[in-house]
Structures are given as structure tokens and as C-alpha cells.
Amino acid sequence: xxxxxxxxxxxxxxxxxxxxxxxxxxxxxxxxxxxxxxxxxxxxxxxxxxxxxxxxxxxxxxxxxxxxxxxxxxxxxxxxxxxxxxxxxxxxxxxxxxxxxxxxxxxxxxxxxxxxxxxxxxxxxxxxxxxxxxxxxxxxxxxxxxxxxxxxxxxxxxxxxxxxxxxxxxxxxxxxxxxxxxxxxxxxxxxxxxxxxxxxxxxxxxxxxxxxxxxxxxxxxxxxxxxxxxxxxxxxxxxxxxxxxxxxxxxxxxxxxxxxxxxxxxxxxxxxxxxxxxxxxxxxxxxxxxxxxxxxxxxxxxxxxxxxxxxxxxxxxxxxxxxxxxxxxxxxxxxxxxxxxxxxx
Numbered sequence: 001x002x003x004x005x006x007x008x009x010x011x012x013x014x015x016x017x018x019x020x021x022x023x024x025x026x027x028x029x030x031x032x033x034x035x036x037x038x039x040x041x042x043x044x045x046x047x048x049x050x051x052x053x054x055x056x057x058x059x060x061x062x063x064x065x066x067x068x069x070x071x072x073x074x075x076x077x078x079x080x081x082x083x084x085x086x087x088x089x090x091x092x093x094x095x096x097x098x099x100x101x102x103x104x105x106x107x108x109x110x111x112x113x114x115x116x117x118x119x120x121x122x123x124x125x126x127x128x129x130x131x132x133x134x135x136x137x138x139x140x141x142x143x144x145x146x147x148x149x150x151x152x153x154x155x156x157x158x159x160x161x162x163x164x165x166x167x168x169x170x171x172x173x174x175x176x177x178x179x180x181x182x183x184x185x186x187x188x189x190x191x192x193x194x195x196x197x198x199x200x201x202x203x204x205x206x207x208x209x210x211x212x213x214x215x216x217x218x219x220x221x222x223x224x225x226x227x228x229x230x231x232x233x234x235x236x237x238x239x240x241x242x243x244x245x246x247x248x249x250x251x252x253x254x255x256x257x258x259x260x261x262x263x264x265x266x267x268x269x270x271x272x273x274x275x276x277x278x279x280x281x282x283x284x285x286x287x288x289x290x291x292x293x294x295x296x297x298x299x300x301x302x303x304x305x306x307x308x309x310x311x312x313x314x315x316x317x318x319x320x321x322x323x324x325x326x327x328x329x330x331x332x333x334x335x336x337x338x339x340x341x342x343x344x345x
Contacts, residue, residue, distance in 0.1 A: 001044055008051055018055065018066040021048045022073040029077030029084070037081045041074030105164050109138045109338070113145045115276075116208060119312035119339040121320045123286075123331055133159030134284045134336035135167055135203075139174035144210060146174040146183065149282035149338050150203030150221065150245075165194045166201055166245070180207045181269055184217050184245075191246045200244040204282060208340070214274045217267050220244035222285055225300060229277025233304045236280070242267030279307055279341045286335035290327045298326050312341045 001024035008017040021044050028040040048070045049058070057063035109118050118138055133152035138145065148170045152159040169190035173183040184205055191201060202221040208214050216224070218238040226236050274280065283300070290298040303322060309315035316339045323335065 001040075001047055005047055005051060009054070012055075016062070018048060018051055018057070018062070019069045021051070021066065022070045025070070025074040025077045029081040032081065033085065034078060034081050037074075037077050041070070041077065044070050044074065105160065105167060106136065109136070110140070112343075113138055113140050113340075114208065114210075115342055116145055117312050117341045117343050119316040119341075121316045121335075121337045123320065123324075123335045133163055134286065134334040135163040136282070136336055136338045137167055137170055137174075138338070138340075139171060141174050143178060143207065145208040145340075146180070147206040147208070147282065147338065147340065148174075148203055149284065149336065150201050150219075151284040151286075151334070151336075152201050153199050153244075155334070162191075162194065162199070162201060165190055166203065170205075180205055180215050180217050181266075184219065184267065187245055195246040200246040202244040202285075206280070206282070208274065212273060212275055213271050214280065215269050215271045217269050218242060219267055220247075222283060222288055225281040225283070225304065226272065227279040227281065227304050227307055229275065231305070233301050235301070236270075236272055238267065239270050240268050274342050276342050279312075279339060281307070282338040282340075284334065284336045286331060286333035287323060287337060289333065290323055290331060290335065292326050293328055298323055307339070312339050315339065 001021055004017055004020045004023065011017060024044045025037060025041040028037045032040070045067065048066050052058045052063035052066060055063075057066075106122065109120050111118060120136060122134065122136075133155055135148070135150045135152070137148050139147075148166070150163070150166055152162045152166070166187060169187050170183065173186035177183045177186065187203070195201075201219070203219045204221040204224060205217040205219075206214055206224070207216075216236060216238070220241070220243055223235045223237045226234050281300075281304075288298060288300050292298075303319060306318045306322065307315045309318065316337055319337065320335075324331070
């Protein structure tokens with residue numbers, strides 16, 4: 001407004017710069033509050049009246065047009081500011097609810113669980129979202145530390161609802177069932193009552209036993225990355241592929257033998273040794289399928305050396321930052337990582 005006033009005085013009344021005073025209250029409504037916008041509107045009106053008197057345009061057509069323009073823009077700015085502030089308050093409320101939902105659905109994992117140190121990283125692909133279709137949980141049961149990491153087909157609220165079903169069933173079954181296979185069966189039954197339209201959930205279950213072994217059960221999920229204490233790296237692949245949760249019943253109709261063939265579609269448990277210094281990184285496909293601008297996948301195994309940091313959470317944060325730097329843009333899919341490191345006790 002000061003610039004417009006100076007230009008108007010220097011250029012003279014005939015240049016017609018006076019109506020541009022209304023730019024002040026127009027821009028004020030973009031960032032300020034109602035009081036600030038109203039104050040700038042009053043200031044603009046006063047400045048417009050002073051300049052119209054100075055230019056000899058007070059009460060004539062040009063002067064009246066400029067005054068009406070300032071009053072109209074100021075009024076519109078006040079309305080826009082009030083609506084913006086109301087929407088900002090609603091958004092803050094929604095964010096608060098989302099944070100509560102995250103604490104209920106994806107509860108903070110324990111920093112230590114038996115002989116394990118635990119770290120987690122979660123990045124949602126949905127802007128402003130705190131949660132999505134990826135899931136994880138660490139449960140300390142009488143049979144050892146049990147873990148689940150999974151990925152729900154699709155995105156949005158439907159995916160969040162399905163993730164809640166899986167996590168609720170796992171939290172109950174992890175304490176009740178003596179065998180890891182029985183935990184998987186409980187998840188399958190829970191999703192059978194919930195899923196429809198050929199939707200599914202990929203997941204990997206793990207049981208860290210006191211004897212230094214790990215039992216794994218893979219439901220069509222990317223295999224965990226095993227990093228040994230000596231730095232060697234390998235993917236803990238299942239011996240036989242198995243369908244994701246929610247697709248076993250569908251597969252029974254296509255497989256030879258009909259419904260009896262469903263037993264052949266069950267995932268087979270497999271194990272590995274897990275000794276002090278070893279690390280097991282669970283992740284979702286949002287990590288390994290993230291692509292850079294040249295369409296190259298994120299090389300997770302090649303980045304395993306980044307996990308040497310003594311603090312597992314810091315090591316996982318380094319991987320996350322490297323992942324974001326690899327894609328050079330917002331992630332297109334949710335990306336969850338859960339790192340478990342064997343420590344001496």
C-alpha cells in the first residue's frame with residue numbers, strides 16, 4: 001500500500017493507481033487473522049480517502065470507485081480470513097484425532113524386548129496422514145517375543161480399518177496361542193470375517209525364542225533382511241511361497257483338489273539362528289519398490305552397512321533419510337520398517 005501511495009503521488013491523479021490500494025487487505029487475508037485483516041482494511045480505506053482528497057478526486061466517480069473497491073475487497077478478505085481460520089481449527093482437530101488413532105492402532109513399540117533392541121520407522125504416502133495401510137507390532141508372550149509386519153492392499157480409511165482388524169487379532173493371538181502357526185490361523189479367520197472383494201493383506205510373523213532361534217511365517221510378504229554380526233547380508237526367504245492373508249479360501253477354488261487343497265496353501269514355518277550382534281530388518285514393499293527418477297528400485301541390501309550405528313533407532317532413521325533421498329519426491333506408497341537387534345544380556 002505504501003508503494004502504491006508513493007507511485008500514485010508521483011504519477012499524478014491521471015495514472016489511475018489509487019484502486020490498487022485494495023491489494024493490501026486482499027493479501028492480508030491470506031496469512032493474518034481477522035483483527036489484522038480488519039486493521040489493514042481500515043488503514044487502506046483511510047489511505048484511499050487521503051489520496052483521493054490529495055488528487056482532487058474526493059466524491060467524484062474515480063474517487064468513489066476506489067473507495068468502494070477498497071471496502072469491497074476488505075469485506076471479502078474478512079470473510080475469507082474467518083473461513084480460513086475455521087478450516088485451520090478443523091484441520092488441527094482432525095490431526096489431533098489422527099494422532100490418537102495412531103497411538104491406538106500403531107502403538108509405540110518397546111525399546112527393548114528380552115534380548116532384543118527394537119526400532120521402528122513409518123512414513124505414510126498420504127499427505128498430512130499419520131497412519132495408513134502398513135502395520136507392525138511387537139508382543140512379549142510366554143513363548144518369546146512375537147512380531148508382525150504387514151501391508152494392507154489399498155490405501156485410505158478402508159486400509160486403516162483392515163489394519164486395525166489384523167493388529168487386534170494378532171495382539172490377542174500372540175498371548176493366547178502356543179504355536180506361531182496358530183497365530184496365523186487366527187489372523188486368517190479374523191480377516192475372513194472382515195475382507196471382501198478379493199482384498200488381502202501380506203504379512204510376516206516372527207517368534208524370537210529364548211534358545212537363540214527365530215521362527216518365521218510369511219504370508220506373501222517381502223522377506224526380512226538378515227544382517228549378521230560379521231556384516232554378511234541375506235534375505236530370509238520362505239521355503240515355499242504362500243498366499244497373503246485373505247486369499248487362501250479364494251485359492252482353494254482354483255487349486256486342483258478343490259477345498260481340500262487349501263491345506264497346501266498354508267504358509268510353512270521356517271527358522272534361522274539369531275545370535276548377539278545379528279539384526280533382522282522387517283519392511284513393507286513401499287521400501288523396496290521405491291524408485292528414483294531413473295526408475296531404479298531402492299537397493300535395500302546394499303544399504304545394510306548403514307545399520308552399523310550403535311543406536312538402532314538412529315540407524316533406521318539413516319535408512320529412512322536415504323530412502324527419501326533416493327526417490328527425490330514424496331513416497332508413492334506407505335513405507336514401514338521394523339529393526340530388531342540381538343544384544344548381549
